[in-house]
Amino acid sequence: MSQLYLVRHGQASFGADNYDQLSPLGLQQAQWLGDYFSELGIHFDRVITGSMLRQQQTARGILQSMNLEQSLECDVGFNEFDFHTLAAVYCQVAGIETPGTADGGRLFFQMLRRAMEAWSKDELHAAHPDCANTLETWQQFYDRVEQALKSITTAETEQSVLVVSSGGAMAMAVAQVLGCGVETLINLNMQTRNTGTHHFYFNQRGLQLTTFNSLPHLQRKDRLHCLTYT
Helix, strand or coil, X not given: CEEEEEEECCCECCCCCCCCCECHHHHHHHHHHHHHHHHCCCCCCEEEECCCHHHHHHHHHHHHHCXXXXXXXXXXXXXXXXXXXXXXXXXXXXXXXXXXXXCCCHHHHHHHHHHHHHHHCCHHHHHCHHHHHCCCCHHHHHHHHXXXXXXXXXXXXXXXXXXXXXXXXXXHHHHHHHCCCHHHHHHXXXXXXXXXXXXXXXXXXXXXXXXXEECCCCCCCCCHHHCCCC
């Protein structure tokens, strides 16, 4: 069977004006993951990212450490959902201020959990029809991730595929494979750490999850302080 390594991007610039940019630690996380793949003798036949810079920077950091000069394929189906717009729309509908991130994002992510629940029930688009121009529906999010996965599993030859994506899209992918509900999907999203790896075997009939949120390249005494969520 073929194998899929679904990797979350490295630490990005949470709280900065431009979140879509790896921090220096995020790049280091990617390079350590590349070192780990090299130690195992893993080779990738395809490398796919969404169109987001943090995803592409992570993929390049992995490949650089593996001494591989491989082109990146882009599939926007693996893009993260627009959590900034989701948060803004939810807070407007709920009549609350958008929480800041000075506390490390605790209040922000508590709000985001509620926002995702409302989004999944189509409550936001019903209460704020104008947001259809800026925020995809939950079904659109579901469909694009599903199609991105299908584009991989329909390949006829045995192969090893690296996909670098983001926490929300990865949680949607895992939830689809396991048949999970929205509450579990949100929990999966909140647990996936930077450069965490979900490993699957797959064929044309679908995917089988074997490992969730694996971080062997960071779970070392001298790197535990490098485990991050954002």
